[in-house]
Amino acid sequence: MFSSILAHIRRFVPLNSEEEALLASLLEVREVKKKEHLLQAGEICKANYFVAKGCFRLYLITDKGAEQVIQFGIEDWWITDYAGLKSGKPSGFYVQAVEPSTVVVLNKEAEEELFDKIPQLERYFRQVLERAYSAQLTRIHYIFNMTGEEQYKLMNKHYPEFVQRVPQYMLASFLGITPEFLSMLRAKKD
Amino acid sequence: MFSSILAHIRRFVPLNSEEEALLASLLEVREVKKKEHLLQAGEICKANYFVAKGCFRLYLITDKGAEQVIQFGIEDWWITDYAGLKSGKPSGFYVQAVEPSTVVVLNKEAEEELFDKIPQLERYFRQVLERAYSAQLTRIHYIFNMTGEEQYKLMNKHYPEFVQRVPQYMLASFLGITPEFLSMLRAKKD
DNA sequence: TCTCTTTCTTAAACTACTTTAAGTTTTTTG
């Protein structure tokens, strides 16, 4: 049940069996149906989610009423509205399963208790966040310096399975282009 | 000398006087001239920098030879190439002072020793990174859903001093538009 | 204070992408 998350944590910090048992007692496994939401705009975000299996998207509804995909989360990624989780204010984001998925739920209260009893977990999350942060800076670099076509091609080259895995209109939104334009790009050559 | 960084850390975690003394012994204060680099592309990134006074930019040179500003860092921000710092590989980024500045240098080795002796610092950086990461996600949302003009106006409204503080061509690059276009936007109304 | 360098401005021609609208295909559900 928890093997994937424990393996992931162990890639960053050591864990003894007591700590693993404590983690197992405070974490929660949850099956999520396709299109089911873990968080909706207006709600208070109460947990951080580790994707054990499946795929999620973090998105929001813009002023013009369109869905904007901000981030995807697949196996071994954490996904949540960090700002909302930490502030306790109603979230502006949605977190939704793109396909039938399994997550490990880390509730806010469990998180506090775990950070207290397993200080190594602070180290784990620090490192996870360092990576997530620099990935976003790299992404901003791509957004500014590559055309939609170049970004799509790069994505297709580096993550061909992923491009097939999510609906095209979600991928278009993530890349910051319209689904019509992405459709045209695909038609050009494939 | 270290008062600004100690005050910042105390906003997140408590520090006793021994810990403060240890920090002071392992941190280093450095004056940086305008246009001086803390890091250049091709070098190995060896430290994380806390801006005590002044302003820095994290940028890179694109394939086409243009400077692309990825991030600014002003007072109370940490700035570095996290990916390079952690991987030990040559960096693709430049970190340069936009104005005469003072930084507190946290070297890689000092960081390891400090994390070891003051576990609370892991907690501090985890929280700093949570904020930095969600700020980048919000920024991506703005990039995709606001025109250059809207982003410039919002920035002018929220951070009018900052807009005056950095050269316009750097601000344009940060906003993902050309300096010519920003100049035109400013001329429209001010 | 003069000169050199850096930064900012203006404007015309161009392009990557959006918008709109309508039709087609695929997937989901009772």
Place this chain on the structure above:
DNA sequence: CAAAAAACTTAAAGTAGTTTAAGAAAGAGA
């Protein structure tokens, strides 16, 4: 398995920005 809903395609007209080029203004070193 049929009907409805969701996802994808095509194409024409429009726009937010870039590119290029040249000149003007401001800043900084000697």
